[in-house]
Amino acid sequence: MDNYNPKQLYTWYKHENTEEWHLFKTVLNPKKLSTGEIRLFCTRIEEESVCEQMDFSDAASDRLSKVCVREDGARMQAAEILKRTACGNCVATLYSTQEY
Ligand SMILES: [Zn+2]
Numbered sequence: 001m002d003n004y005n006p007k008q009l010y011t012w013y014k015h016e017n018t019e020e021w022h023l024f025k026t027v028l029n030p031k032k033l034s035t036g037e038i039r040l041f042c043t044r045i046e047e048e049s050v051c052e053q054m055d056f057s058d059a060a061s062d063r064l065s066k067v068c069v070r071e072d073g074a075r076m077q078a079a080e081i082l083k084r085t086a087c088g089n090c091v092a093t094l095y096s097t098q099e100y
Helices: 071-085 088-099
Strands: 009-014 021-032 038-044
Touching (some): 009 038, 071 088
Antiparallel strands (some): 009 021, 021 038
16 A cells, blocks of 8 residues: 555455455446436456455455445444454555555
């Protein structure tokens, strides 16, 4: 995490084999729907999780949500939903970012 950005968005993805959830950096991209409506879609910006232990190609198809969340949101999801299934290293990055 060389370039810490407090506005960075994240999404949790589950590893299909270990069933552990890892954190990926994401961004909101506007896309125009066929109806002409503009919607924001959550898109990954890196192929590796923030702990560098999971490649996105190993992600299970069930997702926590496709919604990008801010750092505090990702922290809350880990604490309230994922609990012990959240990767400890990924969670640690959410708590150590102030140092950067
Ligand atoms: Zn991880």
